[in-house]
Amino acid sequence: MSEQPEERRLIRRLRNWVRSTAASKYLHSSDSGTKHSVFSGGFRSALKSDIVTSLPWRSVFARPYPQTPKDNSEIAITSFWIHLHPASIRKETLKFSVTYGLGGLACGLFMVLAATGIMEMFYYVPATDHAYKDMVDLQHVVSLGKILRNMHRWAAHAMVIIVALHMLRVFLQKAYKAPRQLNWVIGVILLCLTMMLSFTGYLLPWDQLAFWAITVGTNMAGSIPLIGPKVRYVLLGGPNVDQATLIRFFVLHVVVLPMVISLFMVFHFWRVRKDGFSGGK
Amino acid sequence: MNPGSSGNAQKDKEYGLLGFIEGHPGNIPDTDVERISSYPHLVAREFLAFGLMLATLLVVSFLFDAPLEELANASKTPNPAKAPWYFLSLQEMLHYAPPFISGVFIPGLLVMVMCTIPYWRGRMSLMPIMFLLSAILLPLLDGIVWAGIHAVAPGFADATRSLGFPTFIMLIISAFGIGKLLLNPYFDDEARVEVLRKRLFLVFVGIVFVLVMIGQFFRGPEWRWVWPWQ
């Protein structure tokens, strides 16, 4: 089969491009007769330099791979995720026993919950004649649906525990003292929001466990003197746990509370920066 | 950016007073404290921790299934109907005190007291906090004392319930504490406040833990006590 001129030109250009890479040049050079192998360190570093100087790489990672402490500090200022951190920290705060990683883990669990929760929403319809069936389908029909649901459920339990432990570590290390009093109060609000998120999510599978746990829970609100029944009515959207309750809890669980807790978390992190981190002293 | 977090104090430079205020944005960090860049040292650790957490979560999710019971049925009340575990301490208190006290009043006050924790200091009257705490504890202890008497002598307990007998006992006991406070309402010593704060908080955490455990593992039909192996 004869190649068309354009194709030939394309292939030639491709070949020239491959030959122009540092990796190829390295492979085709040799010192004292022995050929360079693809398993050598020299090949690896040549390939790395090809990758980090390529156009796609440079357009995503706008600056070169950091080599010096100064590069590291500059990254701390310009990269989004990393700029949440101070450019430099006291060395002793790196010790695991300063935080046990608990605040960070709470944040990480929240991110996992957001990701798995959004995926669950692709399958879940918050209707009393649908919700339970959707859960059963998620477990038995949807590929990996069971893992998705398990992850969301276990991460939710873990988040309540981790946030409580984080509070305990902050208390025991006296990190709530001036100037961090306000951040402790924000923390208490975060703890309440975490439990509210978990509680509203509990109703969504619409099984016996969900239905009666929410009935028991909202009956407590109903016992407030004078306004109790009204409060309960507003929570449930009616006299009993029913469709109106399901849609209320759904909206609270997937829109209102995640938004509110995100705002408070951002505020919390910002205050950690402004107050200065207490640990390691 | 926080100027204090990047630069270090230099010997031959003069600094304003603000530079020495801990936590002030203009604070100049000590030169003898070793600092390192948070990228990559801290960031790498965070990613590692996140990865480990994710891996653990995946393993757990493959091994254990989230519970899913039968379809919700308003006419079929399970016995016992349990709240989620983190609310079991409330449900357990429900057993000892009326719903409003145990489910709304006590938790609401506790959240408020918890918010005040960092603001307790020396030379302050502890009256408000003591007042709040006894408002929390009295009805609860009342219920627990009554349940105790009821276990030993049900007839006597029922007969004296309306007389508020346990409340009376609790009032006598707390009168000692309140009397002591009336004589010396000020904690003028930071160290004493510290001890009090620590004790109260840890006792609180302990009580919540015990109540959650009881609710989760030791409560059966009619909220009766059952051993886990029964």
Ligand code: HEM
């Ligand atoms: C959604 C829940 C929460 C998240 C995601 C979160 C996250 C964090 C993170 C990442 C830090 C810095 C590093 C660390 O200590 O691990 C931190 C610090 C802090 N947190 Fe939280 N937290 C939460 C809840 C709470 C709660 C319930 C409290 C207390 C009632 C609290 C009080 C504090 C305080 C006072 C600090 C400053 C500690 C210091 O400077 O040593 N936080 N939090």
